[in-house]
Amino acid sequence: MAGIGVFLMACHLMSSHLESAGSKRLKQLFSSVSGSKWTGVGIGALGTAAIQSSGAVTVMVIGFVNVGIMSLAQASTVIYGANIGTTVTAQLVALGLSSGNGISTTIIFSALAGVGAFILMFAKRESWKHTGGILTGFGILFVGLGMMSNAMDDFATLDSVKQFLASIENPLLIVLLGALFTAIIQSSSVLTSIAITMVVAGLISLNQGIYLTMGSNIGSCVVAILAGMTSGTNAKRTALIHLFFNIMGVVLFLLIALVLRMATNGTWSFGAVFEHIFPHTPQVQMAMFHTVFNVCTTLVALPLTEKLVRLVCRIISDNGETSRDNQPHLYFLDETMLRTPALAVKQLKSEIENMAKLSMDNFQRSINIVTTMNFSETKQFVKTEKELNYLNGELLRYAVLLSGNQLNNSDLKYLNSSIRSVSDLERIGDYAENIVEYAESLKSQDASFSEKAIDEIRKMEKKILDLYEVICDAYHNLNLKALEWAYIIEDEIDDLTDEMERNHIQRLVNGECTPQVGAEYLSLAKNAERIADHLINVGNTIKQ
Numbered sequence: 001m002a003g004i005g006v007f008l009m010a011c012h013l014m015s016s017h018l019e020s021a022g023s024k025r026l027k028q029l030f031s032s033v034s035g036s037k038w039t040g041v042g043i044g045a046l047g048t049a050a051i052q053s054s055g056a057v058t059v060m061v062i063g064f065v066n067v068g069i070m071s072l073a074q075a076s077t078v079i080y081g082a083n084i085g086t087t088v089t090a091q092l093v094a095l096g097l098s099s100g101n102g103i104s105t106t107i108i109f110s111a112l113a114g115v116g117a118f119i120l121m122f123a124k125r126e127s128w129k130h131t132g133g134i135l136t137g138f139g140i141l142f143v144g145l146g147m148m149s150n151a152m153d154d155f156a157t158l159d160s161v162k163q164f165l166a167s168i169e170n171p172l173l174i175v176l177l178g179a180l181f182t183a184i185i186q187s188s189s190v191l192t193s194i195a196i197t198m199v200v201a202g203l204i205s206l207n208q209g210i211y212l213t214m215g216s217n218i219g220s221c222v223v224a225i226l227a228g229m230t231s232g233t234n235a236k237r238t239a240l241i242h243l244f245f246n247i248m249g250v251v252l253f254l255l256i257a258l259v260l261r262m263a264t265n266g267t268w269s270f271g272a273v274f275e276h277i278f279p280h281t282p283q284v285q286m287a288m289f290h291t292v293f294n295v296c297t298t299l300v301a302l303p304l305t306e307k308l309v310r311l312v313c314r315i316i317s318d319n320g321e322t323s324r325d326n327q328p329h330l331y332f333l334d335e336t337m338l339r340t341p342a343l344a345v346k347q348l349k350s351e352i353e354n355m356a357k358l359s360m361d362n363f364q365r366s367i368n369i370v371t372t373m374n375f376s377e378t379k380q381f382v383k384t385e386k387e388l389n390y391l392n393g394e395l396l397r398y399a400v401l402l403s404g405n406q407l408n409n410s411d412l413k414y415l416n417s418s419i420r421s422v423s424d425l426e427r428i429g430d431y432a433e434n435i436v437e438y439a440e441s442l443k444s445q446d447a448s449f450s451e452k453a454i455d456e457i458r459k460m461e462k463k464i465l466d467l468y469e470v471i472c473d474a475y476h477n478l479n480l481k482a483l484e485w486a487y488i489i490e491d492e493i494d495d496l497t498d499e500m501e502r503n504h505i506q507r508l509v510n511g512e513c514t515p516q517v518g519a520e521y522l523s524l525a526k527n528a529e530r531i532a533d534h535l536i537n538v539g540n541t542i543k544q
Contacts (some may be wrong), residue, residue, distance in 0.1 A: 002147055002149060003144045003145070003146075003147030003148030003149075003150075004144070004148065004185065004190060004406060005144070006092075006140060006143055006144030006147060007027035007141060007144030007145060007148065007190055007193060008144075008185070008187060008190060009144075010137050010138075010139075010140035010141035010143070010144055011089075011137070011141065011187065011189065011190070011476050012137075013133060013136060013137035013140065014133075014134055014136075014137025014138055014141065016133070016406045017129065017130045017133030017134045017137060017406075025061060032190035037073075037077045037228050037302050037305060037393050038077075039077075040074050040076075040077025040078045040080070040081060041077050041078070041084070041302070041451055041489075042081060043078055043080035043081060043082040043083035044057060044061075044077065044079060044080060044081020044082040044083075044084070044085060044335055044435055045082070045085040046081075046085065047078075047081075047082065047085065048081070048082040048084075048085025048086050048088075048321050049085040049088045054082040054083060054085060054086035054188070054189075054220065055086070055186065055187070055220065055223040055224070055339075055406065056080040056339045056340050057078070057340075058079055058223065058224045058227075058335065058345060058421030059223060059224060059227045059336045059339045059340075060138075060240065060301050060337055060339060060340040061075045061078050061082075062227050062228055062235045062238045062239060062334075062336050063076070063227075063235075063333075063334035063335075063337040064334075064337075064497075065234045065237075065238045066232045066235035066238075066334045066336070068235060069331075069332055069350075072234060072238060072309045072312070072313075073240065073306065073309055075238045075241070076238075076241050076245070076301075076305050076308060076309065077302070077305065079238070079241065079242050079245060079524060080245065080297075080298040080301055080302065081298070083245070083246070083294045083297070083298065084291075084294045084298060085215065086188060086189060086220075086294070087287070087291040087294055089189040089192070089193065090189070090192045090193065090196065090213075090286065090287040090290045090291070091287045091291070092141070092252055093145060093192075093193045093196050093285035093287065094195075094196065094281075094283040094284050094288075095198065095285065095287065096109055096142045097145070097149065097197070097283040098199055098281070098283065098284070103305060106142045106145055106146045106149070107146070107194075109138065109139060109141075109142040110139055110140075110142040110143045110146060111139065111260050112135045112136075112139035112142075113135070113136050113138075113139025113140045113142075114139065115135055115139070116131075116132045116133065116134065116135025116136030116137070116138070116139055117132070118132070119131060119132030119135065119136075121138055125146055125303060126408060126409050126533065130408070145193060145197065148194060149197045149200065149201065150194070151201055152197045152198050152201035153201050155201070155203055156201045156202050156203050158319075158503075160375070161203070162203065163239070164376075164457060165203055165204050165208070166205075168208065169367075171207075171211045171254060171257065172254070174208055174211035174212055174216035175211050175212075175214050175218070175250060176215060177212065177215060177217020177534075178191060178195075178211065178212035178213065178214065178216045178218075178219060179215040179216070179218040179219040180215075180219065181194075181212075181215075181216075181219065181541055182215065182216040182218070182219025182220055182222070183219040183222040183357050186222060186223055187214040187215070187220075188219060188220035191212065191213075191215075191216040191219065192212075192213050192216055192286075192290055192459070195209040195212040195213055195216075195287045196209065196282075196287065199282045199283070199285075200282050200283050204299075205271060206270075206271035206274065206285055206286065206529045207270060207271035208267050208284060209282075210271060210274075210286070210289050213286065213290050213293070214249075214250045214253060214254075214293065215250070217246040217249060217250065217288065218243070218246050218247060218250060218283070218294070220246070221239070221242050221243040221246055224242045224243070225238040225239045225242075225243065225306070225489055226236070227239065227336045228240070233316060233318055234318050235334075235370055236505050237309075237312040237313060237316050237334075240312045240315065240316065241308055241309070241312055244308060244311070244312070245297065245301050245308070245395060246297075248297065248300070248301060249294070249296075249297030249300075249426065251296065252296075252300060253270075253293060253296075254464065257269060258268055259478075260273075260346055261473060263354070271285075274286075274288060274289050281531055293458050306381075308337060316530065319517060328386055328387040328390035328391070330351060330391070330394055330398075331350075331351060331354050332347040332348075332350040332351045332354065332394075333347045333348060333351050333398055336353070336391075336403060338402065338405070340404035341402055341406065341407055341411075342408075342411060343408065344398075344402055345402060345407065345411045345414060345415065347393065347400065348398060348402065348415075349414070349416060349418070351391070351395055351398075352395065352421055352422060352425070353420055353472070353475065353476060355388065355391045355392075355422065355425045355540065356393070356425050356468070356471075356472070356475075358384055358387060358391070358429075359426075359429045359432070360424045360426040360428070360468050361384060362381055362384045362385060362388070362428075362429055362432040362433075363428060363431075363432045363435075363461075364461070364465070365377045365380065365384075365432070365436075366381065366432040366433070366435035366436045366439075367380045367435065367457060367458070367461045368382070369420050369435075369436055369439045370435055370436070370438055370439040370442070370449070370457070370524065371449065371454045371457055371458065373439065373442065373443060373448050375439070375443075378436070379434075381436060383478075384429075385429055385432075385433055388426055388429040389426065389429075390424070391422070391426075392422055392425075392426040395422045396419055396422055396423075397417070399415050399419050399422075400416050401405060401413050402415055405537070413544045414544075416544075417541035417544050418541075420537065420541065421537070421538045421541055423483050424534040424537045424538050425534070425538065427487070427530075427534050428534050428535070431527040431528075431530055431531050431534075432531075434523070434527050435481060435524055435527055435528075438520040438524055441520055442517065443521060445516060445517075447514065447516065447517050448517075449521060450507065450512055450513055452503070452507065452512070453503075453504070453507070453513065453521055456496075456499075456500050457528075458498065458501060460496055460500065460525070460528050463489060463492060463493050463496060463532075464493065464528060464531055464532055464535070466489055467486055467489045467490060467532055467535055468535055470483075470485050470486045470489060470539075471483075471535045471536070471538060471539040472485055474539045474542055475538060475539060475541070475542060477544075478542050480542065480543075482539075483539050483542065483543075484542070486536060486539050489531075489532075490532055490536050493532045494529065494532075497528070497529045499536075500521075500522075500525045501522060501525065504518055504521055504522060504525075523524075
C-alpha cells in the first residue's frame with residue numbers, strides 16, 4: 001500500500017510538471033486535431049506520453065466533445081492514441097526492474113528524486129523548477145516501484161499466498177479482478193506496474209499478469225464514465241466509446257488466446273509466445289504485451305470508428321435533452337477540462353474571444369435599432385445580453401478555479417488579465433444596452449435622428465468595428481504592432497466623438513433637431529467612445 005501511494009503521487013507530480021513545462025506545445029498539439037484518424041491517434045499517444053495520464057487526456061477529450069469543438073469520431077481516435085501512450089509507463093517500469101552487473105536500474109533512477117528535489121528547492125527560473133519537479137516525480141516513481149517489488153518478494157516466500165494466487169486460473173475471473181482493482185485505484189498504469197512486479201517476483205504467472213493487464217484497460221474507463229455522467233449527451237457517448245473500445249480489445253484477445261490454446265492442445269498461450277520472443281525478462285514480456293495489445297486494438301478499431309459512433313448514438317439518443325443553443329452556456333470550456341489546466345487556459349482564451357464577438361454583435365444590433373427604429377432584432381439582443389451576463393459570471397468563476405492549479409508564470413499572468421478582459425467585454429454589452437434604451441426613448445417621443453446624425457453614427461460604428469478587428473489580431477496573436485495601430489484608430493474615434501458633439505450643437509442652432517433628441521445623440525456618442533476604450537483595455541493585456 002505504501003508503494004502504491006508513493007507511485008500514485010509520483011505519477012501526479014511528474015504529470016503536473018510535465019504539463020506545465022510543455023503547456024505551449026500541448027496547446028499546439030491539441031489544436032491540430034483534424035479529420036485524419038491517424039492524426040487523432042498520434043495526438044492522443046503523444047499527449048498521453050507527455051503528461052503520463054491517459055485518464056487526464058480522455059477526460060479532457062470528453063470536455064472538448066461536450067462543448068462541441070471536437071466530433072465524436074475525432075474524440076474516438078484521440079482515445080485510441082491515449083491507450084497507446086499509456087504503455088510508456090509499463091516500459092519505464094520494465095526498464096527500472098532490469099538490472100545489469102547486479103545493480104538494479106530502479107536504484108539508479110530512484111536517485112534522480114534527490115537530484116530533482118535539490119533543483120526544485122534552489123532553482124530560481126521557472127523552467128528549472130519544472131525540470132526539478134519532473135526529475136523528482138520520475139525518481140519517486142521508482143522509489144514506489146522498489147517498495148512494491150520488495151513487498152512482492154516477501155509475499156513470494158509465503159507458500160499459502162502462492163498457492164492461493166496459483167489457484168486463480170480462469171482468464172475471465174482474472175480480467176474482472178484487473179478491472180475491479182483499476183476502478184478502485186483509478187490508474188491502469190499502477191495496476192499494470194503491480195502486475196509486472198508480481199510476475200517478476202514469481203507471485204503470479206506471466207499469463208495471469210497478462211490477463212490482469214487486459215482487465216486494467218476496462219477498469220481505466222471508470223474515470224471517463226464518471227466524467228461523462230455529469231456532462232452532456234455527446235460526453236456520455238464519448239465515455240461509452242472508450243468503454244466499448246477497451247471491451248472490444250479484451251474480447252478480441254481472449255478469443256485469440258482461446259483459439260491459440262485449442263489449436264496447440266494447450267501448449268501455446270500469450271505467455272509462451274512472449275517468453276519465446278523475450279526470454280528470461282518477465283518485465284519486458286509484460287510491458288511488450290501491454291504495448292502490442294493496445295496497438296492491435298487500435299488497428300482493429302480505426303476502420304470501425306464510424307460504426308462505433310453510430311452505435312453509441314443509437315444507445316444514447318438526443319431525446320429529452322434541451323438544446324444548448326436555447327440557453328446561456330460556455331462554448332469552449334467544461335468542468336472536466338480542469339484536469340488539464342494548461343489546455344483549459346487555452347480554451348478560456350477562446351471563450352473570451354467568443355464573448356468579444358457576442359458583445360460586438362450586440363453593439364451592431366443596437367446601432368441598427370437606433371438608426372432604423374426597427375425593433376425586430378430586440379429579442380435576439382436580449383438573449384445575447386443574458387448570455388454575456390452569464391459568461392461574465394461563469395468565466396470569472398472558471399478563472400478563479402484555474403488559478404488554484406499548477407500553471408506556468410505565463411498562464412498565471414494571462415489568468416489575472418483575463419478577469420479584467422471579461423469585465424471589459426461585459427461593459428461593452430451594457431453600453432450596447434444603453435443605446436437600445438435611447439432608441440426606445442426616441443420611439444416613445446415619436447422621434448428619430450436626422451440623416452446627418454445617422455451618417456455620423458454609422459461612421460462611428462465602422463471605426464469601432466475596425467478597432468475590434470485590429471484588437472482581435474493583437475489579442476489572438478499577441479501582436480504588439482497591431483496594438484499600436486489600434487491606438488491610432490482609438491485617437492480617430494476620440495476625434496470623431498468631438499466632431500459629433502460640434503455638429504450636434506450646430507444642428508441645434510440651426511433648428512435641425514430637438515434638445516430631447518440631441519441628449520440621446522450625445523449620450524450615444526459617449527457610450528460608443530467608451531466601447532472603444534474597453535476594447536483597448538482588452539488589447540492592452542497582451543503587454544503582460
